[in-house]
Amino acid sequence: MTPLLSITHLAKYFNGLKAVDGVSFDLQPGEIVGLLGPNGAGKTTTLRCICGILRPDAGLIVADGHSLRDEEQQAKSLMAFVPETPNPYDLLTVREHIRFVAMCYGTLDLFEASIEELLGRFELKEKEDALCVTLSKGMKQKLMIACAFVHRATIFLFDEPMVGLDPKSQFMLKSDMHRLRAEGASILVSTHQLDTAEKLCDRVVIMQEGKKLAEGSIQQLQQQAAMRGNSLEEVFLRLTGEQS
């Protein structure tokens, strides 16, 4: 099967230090992949390179046949990125913010068709005319996630999406991810919540010090760590050497 997102030998340096060092992995259509790793492993940098915020120093990122380097706009049109820290534009209302994102992607028709449903689904209806500066952190996070659904993305990149969300919203987001997977989208989720990753992801990529440490399904990783039957948390700690 042709992967929807392909990352090959991705490298990114900051002041000579390797933040990401030759990372390669693919995302197949209808697949949720977890990006795991300790703090400073290079997960956020990897996601930022994939979505085109940072330009890789080496490597290739291809989204549905479009190289991010050569066909940046086409590749970006296929991706939706939800950053770790929700920083919506303070002086836009919730509705305007979603509209603005749709305008950037040229999908106002989708905005018109889905805005009411999105506001309802993310419990933003009552706040639709409120300025983003007045929203709580959780509401801002919901808004950022809602914005990811207002354009025709087939690749979803989530950086710690559960942080700041209440249990109900976390449940709903997971349901949304399952729905997207069923529709054939590819989802890459960076998270520290290993129990969530275990239940949600089809495969995980573990990073450490900018390098890919391991990749595979939970079962494959258990085999690799020679810890059959153990939880992902235990496997993760063994593989990253954080467990004595």
Add this chain to the structure above:
Amino acid sequence: MSALVFLMTRRFVHSFTRAFNNPGRSAGTVVVVGLLLLAYGGPLISGGQRPTAFASLLQLMPPLEIISSVLTLMVFGFLALSFEVAMNYTRAFTDSDVGILFPTPLPRKLVFFFSLFSRGLLGTFAGACLIAYFFFSTSRSLFAHVSAGWSLWPALTGAAGFALLFLVANAAILEIGVLSGLGVFNGKISKPRLRATVLAVFALFIIFPLWHFSEYTKPGAALFATFLRQLNQPPSSLLFLPFRAIADCALISFGGLTPAIPEAVFFWTAVFLVCTKAIISYTPTLYEYAINLAQGNALRREMMKKTSLSLPDSVIRKASAGKPVPLWRWMARWNPTGAAALFWRNLLLVRRFGGFLIVKVYVAVTLILGAGIVILRTMRPGMPVSELLGLGGIIQFFLLFAFVPSSVAWLSQTLNRFELQKPLPLSATSMVAAELLTPSLAVLAASFFGLVVLGLIFPGKLALLILGYLTVGSGFIIMTALMFIVLLFNPDQNDTLQRMLFGFALMIVFLLAFVPSGIVIAISFFVHTPLPWTTLLVVTVNGSCAYALLALASRKYQSFNPTD
């Protein structure tokens, strides 16, 4: 493009609406806008009518040549400041851009330039208005002076030409600053080398006119007028040509189309286009540079909130290396309680913040000034003492404005510390007093040094110098209190309109702060009050005003809501 225009307009509309949601801010907005309209519109509207009531007074106004030179210096000063800001520009890009705008398929060149110009130029709008204000306020006197009658079209052409050329020049300067920043970011130029180049260029603009002035001036000539006139003569005029043309544009109704104007249009347009092309060559790294600026901005905001993080890198490095952080020994022994403890903390923060750097600069400049006056006196014995004293006084007075940015930063930090400070068992008045006293004391200490230096040079004028010192010192306390009140009404400095309102209000604050003492001195002058009594009166009046403003600020601080 439409998405970016939508973002800009909606943010501005909400910012404006937000200004009217809060009754205090609403009233402040109306007052500021009203005063601006009055200040700008008044002279323009009545410009065609030759004033008669003050005709004799207007005859004393300086001629076109001098106004043009002052305007040239203002344009130069403002654009130089614009360059400094652009080099380390932090407000053009935000975390929101990084997380939301940069991942979109919008072309990165478009996003970069749109953000840079829309926010960068808007950020310098207040300064442009200040220059325009000077032009408008002097235009009335020019209409009375220059034989060419007033007519609408040349006036409008001049205003539009000035605005357009100023905008192009400002955009070009912004781009030079950004280009320098990009060069450093991409390792094309080292920061020390860039800093040395910039300093050399600035030094050229200071030393060259001064050298020319020393060659040009004749014994007994009026210092200021001579200095300003020589800026019109080559070779100084050549150096300032790109800036003079902008001033000439503003004064086109009076001076006509000077050869400098088309030359400057060509110069600034060429600089703008060359810089744009150079920035475009950095397209692949534009977002990374913007992220760097956005992160710097976010970090600075975060540092302002947390006092524990508000230390400069050098202090953090020293502390990490196990070296003792800066501390006065007497501070370690002094254990104040209550509001005095706040003052203790403030002194400690200022000490570690490097906040006394400005005092050191002030002292250095004052010493140079003192030496300059002594040299001038020796070289030109016929030079009147009043002019030399005036020169020293004026420079000392304007030097105090160097304390304004750090004072504003301090007061902003006070508001950011709100959550830490408000739960303390202290009265709002004592808290506000401790915060206002900190920047004011730095000014009082620095200007005391100025008083000593000028007092040694002009011992016979000591009483006058003390009056000046206390007027300016107490006026600065009023200014700080007024700035804090304005800031309490416009606390969100990330809100463009609030920032602009704050900037405009500052201009009014600068004037208002010296109104009480100005009135007292004017009355005393007319009724021939002895200087010591005038000094006492000034201190009493300014002290009362400061106390009243402290009460007002405390009341507002008590009900202050940072998310309002």
